[in-house]
Structure formats: C-alpha cells, structure tokens
Amino acid sequence: MQPKNTICLWFDKDAQDxxxxxxxxxxxxxxxxxxxxxxxxxxxxxxxxxxVEFTVVGIPCLGLNGGPAFRHSEAFSFQIVTEDQEETDRYWNAIVGNGGKENACGWCKDRWGLSWQITPRALTEALAAGGDEAKRAFEAMMTMVKIDIAAIEAARRG
Known part of the structure; x- marks a missing residue:
C-alpha cells in the first residue's frame, strides 16, 4: 500500500543508483x-x-528522474542520528567516499547533491542541556566538519 505522504526527490537520471x-x-x-x-x-x-520507490531509515521516498531542470539544495536534508563515533564515521565516510562532499557542522552532500546531517545524539543532547554547557558544545561544533563526539563531550564538561 502506498503511504499517504512520500518525499519526492528530483534526480537528473540516476534515482535508481x-x-x-x-x-x-x-x-x-x-x-x-x-x-x-x-x-x-x-x-x-x-x-x-x-x-523509484524507496525508504531511507523508514521514511518513504520517491525518486523522480526528471532531468537537469532542478537541483537539490541545503534547504532540504536528511538528518541521521548516530549513537557513537563509529556509526558517525561509517555514514559520513559512506557518503563522502562515494563522490560526496564534506561541509561544516556535521553536514555533507552525497554525489547526487542531497544534503545529509550526520548528527550524533551526544550533540543534540548537549545542545538541549542549555546554558553554558550548550554554548560550549555549540561553539565546538561550529569549528568541526564531521562531528567529533569526544570533543563535543569535552566541551560540554568545560
């Protein structure tokens, strides 16, 4: 059965890949x-x-091969929550190592131009803590490309 709501992602001609x-x-x-x-x-x-109908971490998507008329932008991204540095590194390296590009603060783009936020739970918890703890973690994150959980936790502790 087709879901009631599906994310439609426009590709030039390689939605299946x-x-x-x-x-x-x-x-x-x-x-x-x-x-x-x-x-x-x-x-x-x-x-x-x-x-192409597919799911990404349980989210239903439709890839449409519509040609080169439209490109992806950072206005849309998938945010993938990770539990540890190994998982963070695995997803980051998969995206960047497959023709993608690194960006700042845990963001990267895959080779098709879609943006991904590879976001350790430790970072979101640090930011949710508020106050000086969140400020230190946020300032540490702002210097990063891929998120370094140990550095976030150290900044959180002060």
Whole structure:
C-alpha cells in the first residue's frame, strides 16, 4: 500500500543508483519498486527508469528522474542520528567516499547533491542541556566538519 505522504526527490537520471546506495548504506532502507516511462517525456525516453520507490531509515521516498531542470539544495536534508563515533564515521565516510562532499557542522552532500546531517545524539543532547554547557558544545561544533563526539563531550564538561 502506498503511504499517504512520500518525499519526492528530483534526480537528473540516476534515482535508481541513489536509492540503491541509500538502501545499502542505512538501516531500515530499501528499494521497493522501479517504474519505467511509458512514453518519452521532457526528462527522458520511453522505457527508461522514471520513478523509484524507496525508504531511507523508514521514511518513504520517491525518486523522480526528471532531468537537469532542478537541483537539490541545503534547504532540504536528511538528518541521521548516530549513537557513537563509529556509526558517525561509517555514514559520513559512506557518503563522502562515494563522490560526496564534506561541509561544516556535521553536514555533507552525497554525489547526487542531497544534503545529509550526520548528527550524533551526544550533540543534540548537549545542545538541549542549555546554558553554558550548550554554548560550549555549540561553539565546538561550529569549528568541526564531521562531528567529533569526544570533543563535543569535552566541551560540554568545560
């Protein structure tokens, strides 16, 4: 049964590659269907992959191969909460190591231009603590590319 709400992500022509990568990288992620264009359309030809249904950490998504008209921006991102440095490193390295790009404060982009926030729970807990503890953790985060949990925890302690 199709979910009532699905995130539609526009790709040039490689939605299936992206969906396969996400399914192989993140838990609770899988490709559920591939649909082919019944005729030519502005972004492609009859018989090419038109849409791909997939989930990313349990979130239903639809990849649309719409052509080069639109690009992803940081206005949309997936935030993946991690439990430890090993998990943080694994997701970060998977995205960046597969043609992605590092950004600041735990953000990176995959090779298709989608933004990801690889966010350790330790960081969100430190920020939620408020006061000087949150300020120190926030200031430490602002100097980072990939989040270093040990550095966040040290900053939190003062």
């Amino acid at each position: 992206a969906a396969r990568f996400y399914a192989a990288t993140f838990p609770e992620s899988r490709v559920t269907a591939v649909h082919y264009a019944p005729s030519d359309y502005p972004g492609g030809k009859q018989g090419e992959v038109l849409t």
